[in-house]
Amino acid sequence: xxxxxxxxASEALSLQRKIKSDTEKLKKIKEAIIKESHGAxxxxxxxxxxxxxxxxxxxxxRSFLLNKKKFANFDIQLKKKLVRNRVIKLSxxxxxxxxxxxxxxxxxxxxxxxxxxERQKQPFFVSIYLNKSKEKVQNNQEEEIIELAEDEIDExxxxxxxxxxxxxxxxxFTDDDPADMSETEKQEKGFE
Numbered sequence: 653x654x655x656x657x658x659x660x661a662s663e664a665l666s667l668q669r670k671i672k673s674d675t676e677k678l679k680k681i682k683e684a685i686i687k688e689s690h691g692a693x694x695x696x697x698x699x700x701x702x703x704x705x706x707x708x709x710x711x712x713x714r715s716f717l718l719n720k721k722k723f724a725n726f727d728i729q730l731k732k733k734l735v736r737n738r739v740i741k742l743s744x745x746x747x748x749x750x751x752x753x754x755x756x757x758x759x760x761x762x763x764x765x766x767x768x769x770e771r772q773k774q775p776f777f778v779s780i781y782l783n784k785s786k787e788k789v790q791n792n793q794e795e796e797i798i799e800l801a802e803d804e805i806d807e808x809x810x811x812x813x814x815x816x817x818x819x820x821x822x823x824x825f826t827d828d829d830p831a832d833m834s835e836t837e838k839q840e841k842g843f844e
Contacts, residue, residue: 668780 695708734740746768754760
């Protein structure tokens with residue numbers, strides 16, 4: 653491996669530790685501000701020399717997120733019923749492989765091209781994982797090998813699922829909760 657890459661990776665790891673620590677501190681400060689704002693009946697701004705902080709009063713105190721993993725286990729009839737009763741909203745996404753193939757073959761209508769935004773991605777994604785301690789590095793490497801092997805087994809089992817049902821579920825029932833996404837999915841969907 654290139655020494656420059658190792659040096660940059662070391663800097664990235666160090667910065668990631670600092671960001672994680674600072675993020676925790678920021679979260680606690682925000683929670684304290686929210687606690688102090690409990691009696692306020694409207695949004696307000698705190699102006700400081702370096703900038704300002706806006707404390708916005710929530711319009712809705714409850715929100716609901718669909719657990720994509722549990723929802724995927726529902727039978728197709730229940731899913732259709734939930735959509736019919738408008739409990740669940742449908743969302744449309746582009747199937748990138750099919751779209752790109754049709755685009756290359758000039759089979760995509762101009763009106764469709766006008767509503768599809770194309771983003772160029774970097775050739776690599778960089779993910780940073782912090783180790784709890786240096787002694788756990790060996791255990792983590794062993795766990796990664798086991799996870800890769802399990803992923804291959806899961807992929808083989810997943811290929812046995814009815815293709816059309818699987819396509820229907822993936823194309824319509826999506827969950828954009830960043831907490832349920834991998835780092836790569838977050839980057840691909842523009843959350844990072």
